[in-house]
Amino acid sequence: EDQVTQSPEALRLQEGESSSLNCSYTVSGLRGLFWYRQDPGKGPEFLFTLYSAGEEKEKERLKATLTKKESFLHITAPKPEDSATYLCAVKGANSKLTFGKGITLSVRP
Amino acid sequence: NAGVMQNPRHLVRRRGQEARLRCSPMKGHSHVYWYRQLPEEGLKFMVYLQKENIIDESGMPKERFSAEFPKEGPSILRIQQVVRGDSAAYFCASSPRQGLTTYEQYFGPGTRLTVT
Numbered sequence: 001e002d003q004v005t006q007s008p009e010a011l012r013l014q015e016g017e018s019s020s021l022n023c024s025y026t027v028s029g030l031r032g033l034f035w036y037r038q039d040p041g042k043g044p045e046f047l048f049t050l051y052s053a054g055e056e057k058e059k060e061r062l063k064a065t066l067t068k069k070e071s072f073l074h075i076t077a078p079k080p081e082d083s084a085t086y087l088c089a090v091k092g093a094n095s096k097l098t099f100g101k102g103i104t105l106s107v108r109p
Numbered sequence: 110n111a112g113v114m115q116n117p118r119h120l121v122r123r124r125g126q127e128a129r130l131r132c133s134p135m136k137g138h139s140h141v142y143w144y145r146q147l148p149e150e151g152l153k154f155m156v157y158l159q160k161e162n163i164i165d166e167s168g169m170p171k172e173r174f175s176a177e178f179p180k181e182g183p184s185i186l187r188i189q190q191v192v193r194g195d196s197a198a199y200f201c202a203s204s205p206r207q208g209l210t211t212y213e214q215y216f217g218p219g220t221r222l223t224v225t
Binding site for chain 2: 004034036042043044045046049087089094095096097098099100101102
């Protein structure tokens with residue numbers, strides 16, 4: 001069974017303080033690893049898809065990387081508007097996404 | 110370019126009543142997925158549908174829950190005889206197609222079901 005573990009559960013940063021969010025996974029036949037952002041009371045917003053170990057993708061202050069067992073979401077010089085819950089999910093041989101519980105990020109001004 | 114639409118956004122039902130949740134996928138998307146999010150839990154897959162077909166319902170409870178995606182109209186997730194444990198946020202996602210290439214799933218705003 002596919003599994004995703006995200007850590008830490010919560011992270012509090014000062015504005016400008018860079019950090020990384022971790023996503024560990026086990027999956028049979030990885031078809032993609034996905035990062036989403038979710039704001040309170042809203043649906044997940046797609047950020048990145050990574051397909052193979054060594055792949056990296058960037059968008060503004062966010063950079064996602066992938067190894068055979070983990071993915072990291074690096075946040076460089078975060079701003080208060082980056083505060084949200086970040087979700088990691090994997091897609092294996094079947095069609096469903098298996099999600100982790102998410103990491104709640106708070107960025108203080 | 111409208112995104113995934115869900116309605117209602119909030120739904121309150123008494124125990125024993127029926128709940129109907131609707132989802133219209135993004136334009137050009139023919140695949141729909143339903144997920145449930147309980148407080149302090151991650152999103153859990155329920156069912157995957159294409160037009161007029163249920164492809165994978167492995168995450169759907171065997172009783173009281175059903176889903177459809179008719180040829181015309183939105184996808185419907187139906188919960189009969191709701192119980193308090195059904196209180197959750199229900200999210201619909203859509204993608205263009207599946208197959209050898211993996212496409213991202215885009216999520217709607219969710220329906221928050223409260224059972225009193």
